[in-house]
Amino acid sequence: MIFIDELKTQLGQDKVSQSESELYRHSKDESFHKPVEPDIVCFPESTEDVVTIMKIADQFNVSVTAHGAGSGLEGQAIPVNKGISINFDRMNRVLDFSPEDLTITVQPGITRVGVNQVTNRQGLSFPIDPGADASIGGMIATNASGTTAVRYGSMRDQVLDLEVVLANGKVIRTGSRAKKSSSGLHLTGLFTGSEGTLGIITEITLKLHGIPAQIIAARCTFDTLANCAEAAQMILLSGIQVMRMELVDKQSIAEHNKHGDYKIPEEHSLFFEFAGTKSGVEEEVATAKELMEELGCSNWIAANNSKERAQLWQARHEMSYAYKHENGIELAGADVCVPISKLPELVEYARQIIEESGLKGGILGHVGDGNFHTLVPFNPSIPGEQEKAEYTNEALAVRAIELGGTCTGEHGVGLGKRKFQQAEHGDALEVMRDMKQLLDPKNILNPGKIFLESIS
């Protein structure tokens, strides 16, 4: 293939690889979606290298798929049309850190832990926390969020500026370093969450936040899932600005206890984190405790030192490992997000369809923003199990859309949520397709993602 020779010549041999191990590593992410190997993996070291890659891809009509930390959950990094995978391991530098502006500019390959290692020294943090140590580029591409979204929103809320290499190799900047702007059309928000289908992101300027002086974690339990969801809603309405507020159902707590020999009360549980000034946080915790007890909670427990906080939250943090600890077991997981008032109904429905599937499985999620996940383990070698697991996922996505919500709160569309795009977006999907066509007329940017029909 000529494009491979061109890449080797123009980029240099040390920036490309066709080794078995690299092709394999770039064939998959953490999802159960079917692996596909690229023809070649490139390791650019600069924006100019990415421009070189895109110009060759454009010239020879070759698909290009960006690959961050490989922690995606919907197959976004799988090069389903083969071609070039761009690995960002060598583009992982901090380009500018301005503590006085509460901003940092990074290359896409740095991970969120890597960013925090730099910023924490100055008392600042980048708070978006999807669990995995994802790359910032990948988090921008999927508009990731996680446990702190109830307070800080998603990646889109935390990005000020992007440098993007377009399909034709042109380089643009979408924003500025200013905290806000009403200038031009808002391309930053459009490229964020576009999953590499509109351009390749090569620089990111993020907002930073002060590390709160005081953090207190807490946990309590309720008799029903609906009660948990209602309690979460009451916390939000009370005006308490929780840092994190998570739901874990009793089935998952039991799984966690079994997995790690723990002895947490096996009830539907809410996990909280409160953060701010010392007396502000103490007031919030007292108010929250009172509110939860009025609503009939049990087992309230709070902790303010970091070791006890970690123990208290362990059941939440380790949950996917608890389900996946057996060899060969895969996980199907929904990622629905609905208006808070619909949450009690949807979590009860989720429990019901998991029961009906005959598989074990749990519910956990970021109930502070209406987003939750199911974790349904299945054995791919047992016929029918994957289909049953996937069905739970689909039924939930359909119901979430009917309830005015979305099929994906934070994982992105990738391969798995394409089939719900028409139902969720209606005629707006046509506008999205037109934008894809405008920015990527040859369909070489991550084809097969977001749009069902986009594999050439």
Next chain:
Amino acid sequence: MIFIDELKTQLGQDKVSQSESELYRHSKDESFHKPVEPDIVCFPESTEDVVTIMKIADQFNVSVTAHGAGSGLEGQAIPVNKGISINFDRMNRVLDFSPEDLTITVQPGITRVGVNQVTNRQGLSFPIDPGADASIGGMIATNASGTTAVRYGSMRDQVLDLEVVLANGKVIRTGSRAKKSSSGLHLTGLFTGSEGTLGIITEITLKLHGIPAQIIAARCTFDTLANCAEAAQMILLSGIQVMRMELVDKQSIAEHNKHGDYKIPEEHSLFFEFAGTKSGVEEEVATAKELMEELGCSNWIAANNSKERAQLWQARHEMSYAYKHENGIELAGADVCVPISKLPELVEYARQIIEESGLKGGILGHVGDGNFHTLVPFNPSIPGEQEKAEYTNEALAVRAIELGGTCTGEHGVGLGKRKFQQAEHGDALEVMRDMKQLLDPKNILNPGKIFLESIS
């Protein structure tokens, strides 16, 4: 003109007007940009009416300009290519208010005070406050913000879903009722701030927020503008989540004293508002006072009841009236926004260029997010004054862009900031133009705005 007969027939006589007074009212906004009258004003009462208007406009190739409360500051509502002005006075209803979801869905004609009249009863507020009682549609169109942006961001951060009538009359929804989503491409952010150039917004779903239990206002003064800006920066770095933090220079305080016979210390001043739980706010105020005194402030004063708070902030709220109280006087005003670290430099520069212009004029703004305005009054009947006033505006915009900022933090591009789009956006402007062309191939949607060359 046939399109006028079509509008009268298809919409009905009672939904159109060609009266002198209506044509005049729709020829202008609150800026000094030259008025242009539309050919006809339409008063739709539903999305269907807007579809009817757009289909006629599309068929007869007529320009369409949306008109909200008329409080814009960059001429966005001026129908520079004549044609149809759409007035949203009759589309001002609340379509859905969900206190339990902290959301409200409204038509574009309702104003922000109108929204708060509905939500305040339930202890909720829509906090974006640009000063004027702007329409929500206009605020979305310009991505407005104001004094609370330091805490709540801009309109784009507060919108979940839009219904938009496209140039061809198709109706789309851009988001959902869920608090967050990673589904599809982010059209909500693209239409927000697009100033009616990509589509006509007919429904808006906004986030709401709890009204804080405790609010305390405060004010203090510093010797130099740079000291004020640095003090604001220190507040942000301290992690105090101010609700508002505003700068008013001593020239403007003097103008205010003269205008209203007040006796506020005529020094460069910072105005604060702290809001949250009772003890949290008290702690923040104590910390802020200590910090400001360490930095050498004078005249610290705080107030916690609503009457005293209003008095304390009066000098900030009435500022543009103070400058505009003489008949026939117009105001030119910059709207720059830069990274916080560049603020001391830029406010000093602003003072300098106002002095050089020979005009009086003041500086005030939302220093918490790096955005500030100049208010430079000029008499249009004195030759040369307008040019001098406009020059201060231009010099500031150019410098702000050089400093990594934006020519408009919250007023939008409209007519006045078009000339800076190339400098600010570079090659990205080409992508923006392509999107405009994609969504409005006949250039009938608010032609002449954002893009310099877009009048047909």
